[in-house]
Amino acid sequence: MSKVRLLVGTRKGAFILTADGARKDWAVAGPFFAGWEVFHVKGSPADPDRIYASQSSSWFGQVIQRSDDGGQSWHAVGNQFLYDGVPGTHQWYDGTPHPWEFKRVWHIEPSLTSPDTVYAGVEDAALFRSTDGGHSWQELSGLRKHGSGPAWQPGAGGMCLHSVLLDPTNSQRIFIAISAAGAFRSDDGGESWLPINRGLHSAQLPDPDAEVGHCVHHLAMHRARPNTLFMQKHWDVMRSDNAGDSWHEISGNLPTDFGFVIDVHAHEPETLYVVPIKSDAEHFPVDGQLRVYRTRSGGNDWQPLTRGLPQSNCYVNVLRDAMTVDSLDSCGVYFGTTGGQIYGSPDAGETWSALVRDLPAVLSVEAQTLP
Amino acid sequence: MTVAIRVELPSGLCALAGVAREVVVHVRGPATQRSLLDALEADFPMLRGTIRDAVSQRRRPFLRFFACEQDLSHCAPDEPLPKPVVDGTELFIVVGAIAGG
Numbered sequence: 001m002s003k004v005r006l007l008v009g010t011r012k013g014a015f016i017l018t019a020d021g022a023r024k025d026w027a028v029a030g031p032f033f034a035g036w037e038v039f040h041v042k043g044s045p046a047d048p049d050r051i052y053a054s055q056s057s058s059w060f061g062q063v064i065q066r067s068d069d070g071g072q073s074w075h076a077v078g079n080q081f082l083y084d085g086v087p088g089t090h091q092w093y094d095g096t097p098h099p100w101e102f103k104r105v106w107h108i109e110p111s112l113t114s115p116d117t118v119y120a121g122v123e124d125a126a127l128f129r130s131t132d133g134g135h136s137w138q139e140l141s142g143l144r145k146h147g148s149g150p151a152w153q154p155g156a157g158g159m160c161l162h163s164v165l166l167d168p169t170n171s172q173r174i175f176i177a178i179s180a181a182g183a184f185r186s187d188d189g190g191e192s193w194l195p196i197n198r199g200l201h202s203a204q205l206p207d208p209d210a211e212v213g214h215c216v217h218h219l220a221m222h223r224a225r226p227n228t229l230f231m232q233k234h235w236d237v238m239r240s241d242n243a244g245d246s247w248h249e250i251s252g253n254l255p256t257d258f259g260f261v262i263d264v265h266a267h268e269p270e271t272l273y274v275v276p277i278k279s280d281a282e283h284f285p286v287d288g289q290l291r292v293y294r295t296r297s298g299g300n301d302w303q304p305l306t307r308g309l310p311q312s313n314c315y316v317n318v319l320r321d322a323m324t325v326d327s328l329d330s331c332g333v334y335f336g337t338t339g340g341q342i343y344g345s346p347d348a349g350e351t352w353s354a355l356v357r358d359l360p361a362v363l364s365v366e367a368q369t370l371p
Numbered sequence: 372m373t374v375a376i377r378v379e380l381p382s383g384l385c386a387l388a389g390v391a392r393e394v395v396v397h398v399r400g401p402a403t404q405r406s407l408l409d410a411l412e413a414d415f416p417m418l419r420g421t422i423r424d425a426v427s428q429r430r431r432p433f434l435r436f437f438a439c440e441q442d443l444s445h446c447a448p449d450e451p452l453p454k455p456v457v458d459g460t461e462l463f464i465v466v467g468a469i470a471g472g
Contacts, residue, residue, distance in 0.1 A: 035383050059433040059467045060383055060421040076387065076417035080425050 004326045005070070005368040006334060007051065008342060009038035012360035014053055016071045019355075023332055023346040026355045032074065033065065037104075040321055040364045044110040044118075048368050052118055052134055054105035062104055064120075064134050077134035081105070081122055084141035090124065091153035100124045100144070107321060109164035113171070121161030125152060125178040127190065140190035143176065148195060148212040152181035155215050155234070156280075162320055163219040167226040175229065175244060180204075180215035183231065185244050196244030200233060217260045218320040222269035230272055230299075232262040232320075237274060239299050250299025255286045261323035265348060266331040270298040273325075273333055273349060275318040284315035292335070294349050308352035309343060316341070321364035328369055336362025373399045374457050376407055381434075381467040384422070388415040393462065402457045404436065405448040422465060433468040 006017040006026075013031030032038075033055045044050040053065040053074070062081065065074045087100035103123040111117035116133040126144045128137040152159060160179055167173035174190055177183045182197040200214045215234035222228065231238040231247065236257050238247045251257035256276045265271035272295050278286050285291060290309045293302040316337035326332035334344045340359040345352045376396050385392055398410045405428070412419045419425055422434060428448070430436070436443040439453045439461050455461035 034386065057383060059381070059431065060387070061424075061431060063387065063417070063421065079420045082426065 002328055003370050004328070004332060005043075005048075005370055006324070006342065006344075006355075007041035007043065007053075007071070007364075007366045007368065008336060008359065008362060009041050009053070009321075009364040010336075010340070010360040010362050011037055014038040014041050014055075015356075015359060017342065017355055021328055023326075023328075023344060026344075028356050029071070031360075032071070033063075036060075036063070038363065039104060039106050040108050040366075042108045042110060042366045043368045044115040045112050046110070047115040048370055050110070050115040050133075052108045052110060054108055054120070056104040062102075064105065064108075066134050078130065078136050081120070081126075081128055081137050082139070083126060083144070084139040087124075087126075087144065088149065090149055090159060091151060093154060095153075097150065100126075100149075102126075103158060106160040106162045107164055109166060112166050112168055119164050119166075119174075121164050121176060123158045123160040124154075125159045125161040125181060127161055127164070127174075127176055129190065140186075142186070142191050143184060143193045146184070146193050146195070148181070151210075151212055152178065153213065155179035163216070165219055165221045165226075165229070168223045169226055173226070173243075175219060175221070177216040177219045177231070179217060180213060180234075182212050182214040183216055183219060183229075183244055196240070197247070198245065199240075199247030199249075200238065201236070202234065204234070218262050220262045220264050220272070222264040225269045228269065230262050230264065232259050232274060234258065234280060237262065237299065250295070252295070252300030252302055254293055254302050255291075259318075260320040261318050261335060263323045263325055263333070265333075266325050266327040267329075268296065268331075271296045271348070272299065273323065274302075275323070275335060277317060283317040288313050288315060290314040290316065290337075290343075292333070292345075292349055292352075305345075305349040305352070307350065308345075308354075319363055321366075322362050324365050324367040326367040326369045332367065334365050334367055336365045338362065373397050374402050375459055376402060376452070376456060377459055377462045378407070378411060379462045379464045381465060383467065384418060384465070387417055387421065390415070401449075402452045403449045404443070404446065404452065407452065407463060435466045435468060437464040437466055438462065 002021040008015040013034040015030035041053040049070040051067040055063040089097035092098035107121035109119040120128040163177035165175040184193045220230045229240045292305040316339035323335040338361040
């Protein structure tokens with residue numbers, strides 16, 4: 001019988017939740033790396049027992065952990081993330097130039113085909129790749145040297161590269177997103193990059209339609225349709241049907257189009273999930289009601305999903321890497337909150353329950369569907 | 372000449388290195404902050420970059436070095452360590468700043 005493994009990163013360590021295909025009873029293991037911030041934990045599609053974790057600390061810096069046995073044991077691998085050449089400056093919050101400084105790894109994206117190849121999106125924004133299982137890291141510096149880097153600026157969480165999507169039909173195509181620079185695409189394996197932000201509109205910019213500077217919060221893609229991308233921007237939920245060449249808004253009837261997460265049903269490429277958050281100042285659900293919104297038509301027409309979710313006095317946030325889906329026949333949907341709850345739905349969002357309630361603030365959730 | 376120096380690590384690094392609070396590090400030649408930390412990192416490679424920046428070799432800003440009730444954080448890296456540290460009667464203590472969290 002299939003089973004599901006959830007890899008959870010929190011402010012104070014990592015946790016692994018496992019359940020059989022019924023997804024009713026969950027075992028919780030952890031904390032791993034207790035006391036450290038774990039921004040992201042993700043397994044290799046080519047070998048699900050190979051898992052990478054980004055462990056960081058204001059005191060001790062960055063560590064990358066690797067497991068070769070499905071998270072039962074871990075060992076530290078390489079933690080040197082050196083920018084290629086002199087990295088120069090980006091904009092600080094006040095618009096003045098500020099030197100590029102490595103702070104942490106936000107997102108880990110293992111290759112679709114090789115367990116030893118893995119990408120790391122970091123703050124200050126850059127993309128690194130390892131081809132030796134995480135022992136050494138090289139910057140794909142064509143992104144940072146695209147020419148627009150001096151115009152990039154940090155969002156409230158820092159200037160992070162938080163989304164990495166690998167095209168399953170084209171090994172040379174990579175999509176990434178940076179807060180606050182925007183989305184970029186490479187068609188040559190990461191050597192050169194193109195900003196793909198046409199159609200985005202951000203009132204926080206001097207030119208709201210600028211080529212770069214947009215605060216993209218997260219990108220999502222369905223494996224069967226890699227030219228269709230979905231985006232939760234600072235404000236606005238967006239869609240592209242031409243690999244990012246242009247975007248149009250699909251916020252439709254959402255109660256607010258601010259939010260962080262966005263994800264796609266495992267088997268229905270037009271079924272999307274978001275968690276609307278009231279505003280950029282009020283990082284909690286509207287009216288204290290935690291609601292996932294689902295569209296089954298690719299956007300605009302959204303329905304609230306509430307069964308099993310708190311509908312009063314709920315003031316948590318759901319951060320950008322904290323939603324995921326499994327690929328069982330009845331698609332499971334999961335998300336974690338800054339209040340430490342992991343909510344799961346085994347029926348594509350119809351019903352929800354808290355799989356665990358009192359973890360540290362959740363930074364990321366990734367699902368692995370195992371045989 | 373090799374000396375055995377007792378080093379106390381903060382709990383976050385003990386867990387990372389899989390060691391108890393105190394470790395003994397054998398240092399060859401002059402015992403300085405640099406030679407001590409080089410030897411510590413050689414014994415425990417997972418600590419590289421967590422106490423000193425891996426490139427600049429500067430102490431990470433939220434860490435301090437104490438010994439003999441003195442703050443050695445701002446001593447030059449090649450300055451000799453205090454005698455009680457070198458002869459093993461006092462600990463070289465790596466301390467995380469009191470910075471909340």
